[in-house]
Amino acid sequence: MWFVCNMNTAVAYGIGVTESPSTLTRLVTWPDRHRAQFDAILALVVTAFSLLAVVSNAASLPADAKSTFTDYVIPIAATLVICVPLAFRRSHPTLASALTYSGALAHMLAGVPLVFTADLAVPMALFAVTAYGTKRAYTIAAIGAGAGSVMVAVLFAGTAGYSAALAVFVAIFVGLIFAAVFAFALVRRSRLAEISQLAARAKTLEQERDAQAVQAASNERTRIAREMHDIIAHSLTVLIAQADGGRYAAAADPQAAVRSLETIGEVGRAALADVRRLLGVLRDGTPDESAAPGSFAAPDATMAGGLGVAPTSPQPGVEGLTELIEQMRTARLRVSYAVTGRARRLPPGIGLMAYRICQESLTNVLKHAGPDPAVSVLVAWGASSITIEVSDDGRGASAPSDGVGHGVIGMRERAAMIGANLQAGPKPGGGYRVRCVIPVPTERSQPQSEEIPSL
Known part of the structure; x- marks a missing residue:
């Protein structure tokens, strides 16, 4: 039972199942993966079996002892009211338990202490409202279960052929069933809360990881943009200044133009080496301890178009x-x-x-x-x-x-x-x-x- 609950919960929340599940695992976890379908099938089966039990029990009675109202109408109506709500016991646990309890109370007040097997749905409703409902709802349901145990005993004590000792035994037995169901439901509720917290934490961590990845990518783009700006903008500014100066000085001082061209060549080669190093960063991304924080070394490689990546040099x-x-x-x-x-x-x-x-x-x-x-x-x-x-x-x-x-x-x-x-x-x-x-x-x-x- 514990294994099934935990496996169902893990699969329902997508936690702890990393490998492809086996056929047995898929069968065990099917109820939690298809809650609506499973609960509808369960309600249909319990209702059908209970109606069959009611009809069979009434048919087995002697003709002079039969009562259409107490042996057919009340048990059949109570069975429908008690069992049908099982179809939504997890989606609407408070409503389902209220209807189930109401059906059981109605047939007891009508003088029918027990409707077999429909009354077995009452512990199921208690489990559902305790595991999936609100605290207030399952508290009221637990009190109602205790009161129902006493009420069943009183009805049996007032029925001919039943002794007081038997009535006390029935009350204790029914009360123990409800107590056991309530305890298992509390464990299930605690486990669901724990798994829900783990799922929320995992989702938060995933969101934080994604945010950190986005932030890291943004920081890296900013760093590369800064480096490109410092390398290219500075170099182009010097090149433009030299080109303009050399053009104006060429007529009066040809040597000045030559010096400008030499400077243009030196600055251009230096800028090209810096750009190659930066491209090497983008292609390889190997950390370099001698570089600035966040910088990387560029290995020797051949770039597209035949441009080689310059070896790493100190910044x-x-x-x-x-x-x-x-x-x-x-x-x-x-x-x-x-x-x-x-x-x-x-x-x-x-x-x-x-x-x-x-x-x-x-x-x-x-x-x-x-x-x-x-x-x-x-x-x-x-x-x-x-x-x-x-x-x-x-x-x-x-x-x-x-x-x-x-x-x-x-x-x-x-x-x-x-x-x-x-x-x-x-x-x-x-x-x-x-x-x-x-x-x-x-x-x-x-x-x-x-x-x-x-x-």
Whole structure:
């Protein structure tokens, strides 16, 4: 009984059954998988058997002892009222038990103490309302079952041929049946509640897992978009500046045009290598301990169209700012670079964030500050932080925006990822300033420090 109840419940809620069920398992669990059909069949069988029993019992009585009303009408009507509600004992347990109890009470009040076998449906109704009904409903049903046991005993005691001892025995026997049914129903109810909680928890965990997967995919798309923006937008800005500058300088200074073309080639190759590395991330996704958090290494492979994926190289950090400044100077941007404090090596993720923020700030100067702006880059090392400040005297604060840029948004996202404080906006008196304070490991925790020269 316990095994059947648990197996039925597990299948009904889809829990604990991972393998293809056997024929026996399917047969055992069929009632819970097809509740309406099973209960209808059960009600039909019990009703038919009870009606047959009523007719057979009445036919076996002597002709002079028969009573159409007490032997046919009352038992048949009571059988229908008691047994038919079994068809919806689980879908509407309170209504079913109320009808069943009413039928049993009616035939007892009519002077018929027992209708065999219809009265066997009364314990079934008690089980149903206790297992599937409300607490109030099964409490009333249990009290009614106890009262019914006493009432049956009283009716037997008042019937000729039955002694008081037999009436007491009947009351105790019927009461024990109801008590056993009620106890099994409580166990069933507790098990159903436990399985329902497990099902709800499993559904919640599944929803959380799906939400985490969606969030992880969104975070990864954002990270890739940020990397693509930092690589491509910066490189294209430098390329456009060099191309425009070389075109205007070609007539007066051919060597300037040559230098611009050389810079275009270098920046283009560097951008291509970065894009190949990023494509390698998307194709393979192998973690690289030397890369920034959330980044991956790209193995050697051949891309579509014959483009090879560049081998993994360390991501740029604060030490790469010198090369970045030189690159911006070749784009005819007047940049001054200063470092204060004691420089030291940073974790790859923090170093990459600092580099990207400075890179994006300089790119924005090149795009929006107007002709010949003066730019200053300050890297200030503190005991537990590093401050990156990029300011210019151009017209970036008043320059019109096309509304499609994501540079400042990307910088804010990067800063938020490492708990940094980023401020970006116009300076008093003109120009634009980006200032980012990044928390870093304290100087004592560093194995060694290294000097980064100012330019």
